[in-house]
Amino acid sequence: MSITSQKEHRGEVLVAVMNNHDDFTIATDQHWYRIPVDSVDKFLKKRWPPQWLAFYQTKIFGHQAYTVYYYAKINKIQQVTRLKLFPHLPKDAKANKCYYQILLDPLQHLPKPIISRRWRRIVFIPTTWEKFNNAVEINDLYDESPLEDRLWAELKRLQIPAERQEFIQCPAANYFLDFAVYCIKNKIDIETDGDTWHANPKQATKDNIRDNALEMTGWKVLRFSTGQIQEHIADYCVPVITQTINHSGGVTAEGELEPRKIDPEVPGEIQLGLFALRNKSV
DSSP: OOGGGOTTOOOEEEEEEEOOHHHHHIIIIIOEEEEEHHHIIIIIGGGOSOSEEEEEEOGGGGGGTTEEEEEEEEEEEEEEEHHHHOTTSOOOTTTTOEEEEEEEOOOEEEEEEEEOSSOOOOOEEEEEHHHHHHOSBGGGTOOSOHHHHHHHHHHHHTTOOOEEEEEEEOSSOEEEEEEEEEBSSOEEEEEEEOHHHHTSHHHHHHHHHHHHHHHHTTEEEEEEEHHHHHHSIIIIIHHHHHHHHHHTTOBOOTTOSSOEEOOTTSTTOOEEOHHHHHHHHO
């Protein structure tokens, strides 16, 4: 059955990482996948359980690496120990670790894989069926907030190659960025701040610590409020983002040999930065 013929199913989709051939064989032949219970508690509590499961394949899968291609309907989810999943393995300290065993229908594949434009770390991506059905690249799948979706649509219109929910390691803590934009001179973190959440003084303190940690590791942080994104995206947010990118030497994207500056009046038109102009004159 093709993906386009299943529009009546609007349940949540969970994109999980498939990083070894043994797990892929189990999903293909035995029709199940496992997720540690503590991982669900940590990352997926608000979006559990899903109705569909899809797989983001890592580099060991060759030409299908860094894509989402296979997916399946979930029949049942049950909590089991590692020993029950793998009774042939030694009874060691991991034997009683708890997992959710996700029982699946036979795997299907998308008409076209959902690609990742660059290598990146992905844990889980809970998303909607509509987004899964329409996604072209990994960043189209994220379903964090309407504010992020609004800004993502604008970044796509301008052909700014941002990465959503980028995982960044800092000395004291790790963070997920709303949008990461890689430029020649700087790396830019763009955050969409819900007014209610960030009016909390404790959260403001955490944001300050977070921003300082990112600045120390080479990130330039831009924050936009709900009102700015909803009412002033064209006359404030876009100019701030594009000017910051251009002052940082332009964006770099997978497959582009030269840095590119952004003209909000001419979306997608390549404007060569100083580095590229120098190379052309050689």
